[in-house]
């Protein structure tokens with residue numbers, strides 16, 4: 278019988294400084310709960326201040342560990358950076374679990390809706406990287422987790438704006454990864470299929486939410502990705518419902 282040593286060669290969550298963007302969302306709030314339970318030093322953001330305050334209270338986080346911010350707004354990002362570094366000495370992990378979905382045929386898709394999607398799902402992550410990557414570069418270490426989802430890899434009717442933003446996110450993050458190869462900064466893209474979450478509440482599409490991935494299980498994947506092998510990087514991960522395997 279082979280007995281494997283119990284010594285872990287994985288990154289530990291305990292004590293890691295983690296900025297969680299989209300903490301008020303279905304996947305984000307479950308992720309926050311799991312990371313807090315594992316001893317992470319969390320800083321939360323999202324747009325809805327009341328939801329943020331309620332989540333922080335549930336996790337026993339003080340008021341200087343969260344701030345409401347619209348990531349498509351440069352001034353909000355500047356403020357987020359300032360407030361984050363006033364409390365946290367460094368950033369070990371940036372999790373971008375924010376995003377919006379407007380799903381409709383292109384002839385019904387308004388210019389404002391197209392731009393809003395790009396601003397939230399692509400420009401926002403760009404601003405976040407600009408704000409927080411320099412601190413990771415100073416440490417030569419860090420982890421950025423993005424959720425392009427499967428629509429960042431495969432097309433779907435009605436997803437012109439959403440896919441444009443998510444394919445863009447995939448390409449942007451892959452390019453930034455090329456710039457970071459001499460560092461130990463990991464970039465992980467998580468390709469989730471449909472997750473039963475608030476994301477679908479305002480989408481006018483007939484979907485089988487009971488067949489989707491449970492939000493808690495999607496969050497568990499992010500929790501796992503925060504514990505990558507010390508000597509390697511998980512560049513991509515795909516998690517899809519059984520009945521809809523698009524990749």
Ligand SMILES: NC(=O)c1ccc[n+]([C@@H]2O[C@H](COP(=O)([O-])OP(=O)(O)OC[C@H]3O[C@@H](n4cnc5c(N)ncnc54)[C@H](OP(=O)(O)O)[C@@H]3O)[C@@H](O)[C@H]2O)c1
Nearest residue numbers: 299301302303304323324325348375376426471472474476
């Ligand atoms: N659910 C799915 O089927 C699915 C599948 C693949 C990928 N994804 C991706 O997974 C991520 C999380 O989705 P979810 O299912 O948890 O959705 P959700 O419950 O609707 O949560 C979305 C989160 O994004 C935040 N957000 C949206 N726009 C923002 C902005 N401009 N600035 C700051 N925060 C913003 C929301 O903040 P407030 O609530 O505070 O406004 C909320 O915290 C998204 O990137 C989504 O595209 C989801």
